[in-house]
Amino acid sequence: xEKFNIIPSPTWNRLGVNCAEESAGIPETFDSAGASVITxxxxxxxxxxxxxIACEELKSSTGFDEIIENNAAFSxxxxxxxxxxxxxxxxxxxxxxxGNIYAVEGAELTILHVLRGSSETLTRVYAEKGARVNVVxxxxxxxxxxxxxxxxxxxxxxxxxxxxxCELGGNRVVCGSKTVLQGNSSAYDFAGCYFGxxxxxxxxxxxxxxxxxxxxxxxHSAGALSGSADKILRGTIDFKEGAKxxxxxxxxxxxxxxxxxxxRTAPLILCHEEEVEGQHAASHGRLxxxxxxxxxxxxxxxxxxxxxxxxxxxxxxxxxxxDETIREEALTTVRRRLQNA
Amino acid sequence: MADFGKEKTxxxxxxxxxxxxxxxxxxxxxxxxxxxxxIVRTISEEKNDPEWMREFRLKSLEIYExxxxxxxxxxxxxxxxxxxxxxxxxxxxxxxxxxxxxEDIKNTFERLGIPxxxxxxxxxxxxxxxxxxxxxxxxxxxxDQGVVYTDFESALHSEYGDMIREYFMKAVPPTxxxxxxxxxxxxxxxxxxxxxxxxxxxxxxxxxxxxNRPGAGQFEHTLxxxxxxxxxxxxxxxxxxxxxxANLHAGCVEIFVGENSRVRYSTIENWSKNMxxxxxxxxxxxxxxxxEWVSGSFGSHTSYLYPMSILNGEGARMEFTGIxxxxxxxxxxxxxxxxxxxxxxxxxxxxxxxxxxxxxSNFRSSVVVTKEAEGxxxxxxxxxxxxxxxxxxxxxxxxxxxxxxxxxxxxxxIGTIxxxxxxxxxxxxxxxxxxxALIVGGFAExxxxxxxxxxxxxMNNLIHLEMKGSxx
Numbered sequence: 177x178e179k180f181n182i183i184p185s186p187t188w189n190r191l192g193v194n195c196a197e198e199s200a201g202i203p204e205t206f207d208s209a210g211a212s213v214i215t216x217x218x219x220x221x222x223x224x225x226x227x228x229i230a231c232e233e234l235k236s237s238t239g240f241d242e243i244i245e246n247n248a249a250f251s252x253x254x255x256x257x258x259x260x261x262x263x264x265x266x267x268x269x270x271x272x273x274x275g276n277i278y279a280v281e282g283a284e285l286t287i288l289h290v291l292r293g294s295s296e297t298l299t300r301v302y303a304e305k306g307a308r309v310n311v312v313x314x315x316x317x318x319x320x321x322x323x324x325x326x327x328x329x330x331x332x333x334x335x336x337x338x339x340x341x342c343e344l345g346g347n348r349v350v351c352g353s354k355t356v357l358q359g360n361s362s363a364y365d366f367a368g369c370y371f372g373x374x375x376x377x378x379x380x381x382x383x384x385x386x387x388x389x390x391x392x393x394x395x396h397s398a399g400a401l402s403g404s405a406d407k408i409l410r411g412t413i414d415f416k417e418g419a420k421x422x423x424x425x426x427x428x429x430x431x432x433x434x435x436x437x438x439x440r441t442a443p444l445i446l447c448h449e450e451e452v453e454g455q456h457a458a459s460h461g462r463l464x465x466x467x468x469x470x471x472x473x474x475x476x477x478x479x480x481x482x483x484x485x486x487x488x489x490x491x492x493x494x495x496x497x498x499d500e501t502i503r504e505e506a507l508t509t510v511r512r513r514l515q516n517a
Numbered sequence: 518m519a520d521f522g523k524e525k526t527x528x529x530x531x532x533x534x535x536x537x538x539x540x541x542x543x544x545x546x547x548x549x550x551x552x553x554x555x556i557v558r559t560i561s562e563e564k565n566d567p568e569w570m571r572e573f574r575l576k577s578l579e580i581y582e583x584x585x586x587x588x589x590x591x592x593x594x595x596x597x598x599x600x601x602x603x604x605x606x607x608x609x610x611x612x613x614x615x616x617x618x619x620e621d622i623k624n625t626f627e628r629l630g631i632p633x634x635x636x637x638x639x640x641x642x643x644x645x646x647x648x649x650x651x652x653x654x655x656x657x658x659x660x661d662q663g664v665v666y667t668d669f670e671s672a673l674h675s676e677y678g679d680m681i682r683e684y685f686m687k688a689v690p691p692t693x694x695x696x697x698x699x700x701x702x703x704x705x706x707x708x709x710x711x712x713x714x715x716x717x718x719x720x721x722x723x724x725x726x727x728x729n730r731p732g733a734g735q736f737e738h739t740l741x742x743x744x745x746x747x748x749x750x751x752x753x754x755x756x757x758x759x760x761x762x763a764n765l766h767a768g769c770v771e772i773f774v775g776e777n778s779r780v781r782y783s784t785i786e787n788w789s790k791n792m793x794x795x796x797x798x799x800x801x802x803x804x805x806x807x808x809e810w811v812s813g814s815f816g817s818h819t820s821y822l823y824p825m826s827i828l829n830g831e832g833a834r835m836e837f838t839g840i841x842x843x844x845x846x847x848x849x850x851x852x853x854x855x856x857x858x859x860x861x862x863x864x865x866x867x868x869x870x871x872x873x874x875x876x877x878s879n880f881r882s883s884v885v886v887t888k889e890a891e892g893x894x895x896x897x898x899x900x901x902x903x904x905x906x907x908x909x910x911x912x913x914x915x916x917x918x919x920x921x922x923x924x925x926x927x928x929x930x931i932g933t934i935x936x937x938x939x940x941x942x943x944x945x946x947x948x949x950x951x952x953x954a955l956i957v958g959g960f961a962e963x964x965x966x967x968x969x970x971x972x973x974x975x976m977n978n979l980i981h982l983e984m985k986g987s988x989x
Contacts, residue, residue, distance in 0.1 A: 186589035191883055191915050194589070415931075417906050432921035435888065439918040446911045447931045450903040454931040460916060461924040 178202075180239040181352050181381035184412045185446055193408050193442045196379040200350050202240050202324065205247055206296055210270025212250035218260035221285070227253045228278035231300040236326035237383045238352035244298040244326060248272040256307070259284040263312075263498045272296040279307035279335075286310040286498055294321040300328045303335035305359065310338040312497055314506055317346030319374045325351040333359030333388065340496040343370040343378070344509045352381035357391040357419075368397040369493040371513045372405030372437075380409040386419035386452075393424040398489040400510075402433040402517035412444040415452045422449065426456040429489050431463055433517040483511050539758040540621045540729050544647065545608040550732065551599045554578060557702050560604045564670060564705065569682060577691040577701025584695040591819045591848040591877070596793045601765050602733045603703040605647040611668055613654045622646050629756065631725050639752075641666040643724040645737055648705040659718060665711040666722050669738050672709035681709065684740060688771040688799040688827070696767045696795040696821075700736050704769065707737035710751065714744035714775070721750040721783075726768070728792075731760035739770040743778045750781040756816065759789035763818070766792055772800035774808050776830065781809040783967075788816035790846055795821050804830030804859070811967045812839040814851050823881060825854035828862035828890075835864040840964040843876030843908070852881040852899075852914075857890035857923070866897040869964055872908035882914040884925060891922040901931045902960065 179195040180202050186194045196202070217223060231253075235241060250271055254264070256279040263286040266273070270293035279285060281304045289297065291313065301309045309329070317323045323346040329337045343349050349372070355364040364384050372378045384393040395411055413424035430439055443456040463485050471481035487494075490510055497503040546563060548556045557578050561571040586593060609619045615632050616623075626632060626644050635642040641655030643666070650668035659666070665677065673681050691701035708724045728735045743749050757764060766788060774780050780800065788794050794817040800808040810824045826835035837853040855864040864884065872878040880899045901910040912929045942952035 185911055185913055187881060187913050187915055188589065188883060191885075191917055193915055193917075420906075432918065432923075435891075435921050437919070437921060440916065441927075442913070442915045443927065443929070444911070444913050445929060445931055447901065447903055448906065448909045450906045450908070452903070452931060454912075454929075456912075456927070456929050458916065458927040459925070460918050462921055 178239065181237065181350060181379050181410065182239060183381070183410045183442060183444070184383060184414060185444060187442070191440070193410060193440055196350055199377045199406070200348055200379045202243065202350060204243060206272050208247060208249065208270055208272045208294070208296065210268070210293060212266060212268040212271045212273045214252060214264065215267050216263065216265035218262040218264060220258060221254055221256065221260055221264060223252050223254045223264065225251060225253060227251070227276035228255055228302065230302040231276035231278055234300040234302065234328035234330055235354065236298070236328040236352050237354040237381045238326040238350070240324060241298050241326050241328070244272055244296045244324065245274055247296065248274040248298065251275065254278070256280065256283040256285045256309070260286070263288045265499070266290070268295050268297070269293045270295065275299045277301045277309055279303045279309050281305045282307060284308040287312065288498055288502070289313045290502055291315040291317070291323070293317065294323065296324040298326045301337055303329065303331045303337055305332045306334040308336045312340040314342040314344070314497055314502055315346065316344055316505070316509060317349070319345065319347055319376070321346050322348045327353035330356040330358055331362035331364065334361045335359060336363040336365065338365045338496070340493050341368040342493050342497070342506055344506060345371060345373070345513065347374070347376055349376065349378040354383040354385065356385045356387065357393065358387050360388040361390045362388055363392040366395040367493040367496055369490040370399040370407070371510060372399070372401045372407050373513050373516060374403040374405065376403070376405040378405065378407040382410070383412045383414065384424060385414045385416060386422040386424065387416050389418070389420045389422070391419060391422045395426040396492055397428045398492065399428070400431045400433060400486055400514070401437040401439055402513070404434070404436040406438040408440040410442045410444070411456070412446065413454055413456070414446040415449045415454060417448040419449045420451045422452045424454045428458045430460045431486055431489065432461060479515070483514050486510060486514055540625055542730050543608045544605045544730065547602055547605040550602045552578070552603060552703070556603060560703055560705065563604065563606065567673070567678065570673070574702050577698050580691045581695060581698035581702055584698055586695055590821055590850050593793055593819060595818070596763050596765060600732055600762070602730065603736065604705055605730045605733050606649050607646045607651060609651055611650050612652055615652060618652050622651055625727060625729070626652070626725065629725065629727070634723065638720055639723050640718055640720040641722045643668060643708045645706045645724065645726045647728060647730050647733060648735065650706050655722070662716045663713040664716060664718055665709065667709055669707040669709050669740065677709065677711065680711070680742070681740065684742060684771065684773060686769070686771070688773070688801050689769050689797050693797065697769065697797050700738070700767045700769045700797065703734070704736045704738045707739045707768070710741040710749065712743045712747045712749050715746050717748040718750070721752050723752040723754065726755040728757040728764055728766065732762045732764065734765035734767065737768045739768070741772045741780065743773065743775050743780050745775040745777060747775060747778045750783070753782070753784045754787070756787040757789045757792055760791050762791065764789070764792045765795065767795045770798040772808065774800055774802040774806040776803045777805040779807040779809070781811065783811040785813045786816055790816065790818050792817045793819050798824040799827070800825070801827045801829055802833040802835065805832045806830060807834040810837045810839070810853065812837070812851070813964070814839070814841040814849050817849060818847060820849040820851060822851045823854050826864065827856045827858060828864065829858050831860045831862070833859060833862045837866045838964055838967045839868040840961060841868070841870040841878050843870070843872045843878035845874040845876060848877040850879040850881055854883045855885070855895065857886040857893040857895065859889060861892040862890055863893060864895045867963065868899045869960060870899070870901045870910060871904065872901070872910045873904035875907040877909040879911045879913060883917065885917045886920060886923050886925060888919045891920055893923045895925045897927040899929045900960070903931065
């Protein structure tokens, strides 16, 4: 059986984190009868069918790029040659979509991809020198939906890619991202949040590879698990030889809302370069009772206080959604799931 | 944000000259190289095993043949079991006085400082040379407390035989992994310790393992059973001279910590750089008990070493403090494992590692919190220093949490010295060089202070930090 979301450096097999488990099952074909529509496009940006070759060569960390590509009925491809203030907005429902963004030197673009139902996405970004690309994926999958997300990017000198992934539901959620910081002074900024409820199986594999000098990576995830949700998150910062003065920070903050959840985390730092700074931190457990008590002593009802504390953790990702309505919908979804928990 | 200094701290290579002397190989008996049922039967006959142990060995061999080599961790391609001699009996029996130990073997342990350490501050000493224990002694006042400290074979044939049968390879079953199975098949030597309820052994016991024969394996078994409300500090040392053929160490340590008891297990591992150190250590901790691991890994060509603690009783605790120093040609994969299997258990893992001169130092850990472990707490902290870009340092921790009522934290750092810390110390009137020396000295200090005094001194001799500007 083919393996997906393979950890960059394996460890004890019995922990079950070396790749996605069978319960995360990736089918060869998707039943994606829905649609994907571009609902807003910055003036002057041409979105077409042809994928730039540099993007097609990029690989995510999932191992299922090809499956999504073979199943995708929709695509959005663009060569970005200007700085665009307004985002490209795509709305997808029950569909498989491939997106390829090639940003030329100095270009800037934000993409907001709103996903509903079961959706499969492969997004590839190539950022030339000094380009900035910001990709935000927000999935409102419900408990009967599956969700697969593959993200791959590469940064030339001084380029920056931001990737935000909000997985706010779904029955099976399998996501992976890989960014290659090829050029000197390139940067990757990842913020993720997820909510696993019911019998959800969530599997994440996020990787930042540092090749250039003076590279910077920030990878931060926050999550909440309720019901009997089962989650694995692999987060890896990989300093390759020559990545001098590279800096990478990684964190995960998980709130556990039920005694039946399973929460596995493997935050890796792989280091083949001396002059680097790598850090990771992880925190797993219940909401801090002292903080909860403090909020309640200020007159905030318990349910609202709990919600505030979870929202605060999710804020890093949700605040980056470049649309107020979607942002509010994301917060409402989190609150609703908290109430169910 | 990191500030990367230009000048580097020079950390010298581990000085191994005190361990690299070789004795002429003068074994009384050894099996042929390789691993077959006949070899296992021969070892069993040589050791006059009871029937159950002979069967256990043969069953373990079957398991060994069935299990795959690990598909993770450092390469062990250079280890060919067909070339390993699994049993080498030195040309002497076991003695309780150093004067009865043959001159060359006694001189070896003298040079390693074992008899001196025994005189100055140990409650008992066991010394193993190749596959057999050549010296074992325990102070009378400790013996009078009811403490049993003896070589493993003597215990197996003594009144404690049934106890050994009950506990032997129960914490580390042969099915655990391939080299645990290998150990079950060819184990030889090691120590048995029993501390009765309510007894506190105030001064440590120490076992020292020396492997002299090139191409041999050492498979000692250490079984420690500490009854209720008791205390023990056990020290383990090991070394070998360097040869140009692979040697193998696949020992096994099993510790059973009774209710409200505390056991401290300290190790300084100085195997030579041709050694494959595939050792397994595990403690099962009862209600209110504590296991403390202190581990220094300096030698070996390749190490897989992760002492594991199973916190089975309510309120059981585990602490792991370790330092790993990987130099040229070494790949040391070290860390710790803990399973929280009862309410209100706690664990703390703290490690430091240094990689230089092309060495590879990996930190690997697993923290498992089961559904039964409500109210448990765990924290893991690991710090790594890379001293050149030919070296490698990977951090591979995993947390597996199956209850919401727990707090699990993890932090790891790889990096350079903090300029803010240097600035702060300088603002307090300390010179820049002294400030840097202070910070780098502080890197290893939390580990050094946990070691027995003579080992702390030894570690300082092993890692001589020469301060020249910032660490890089």
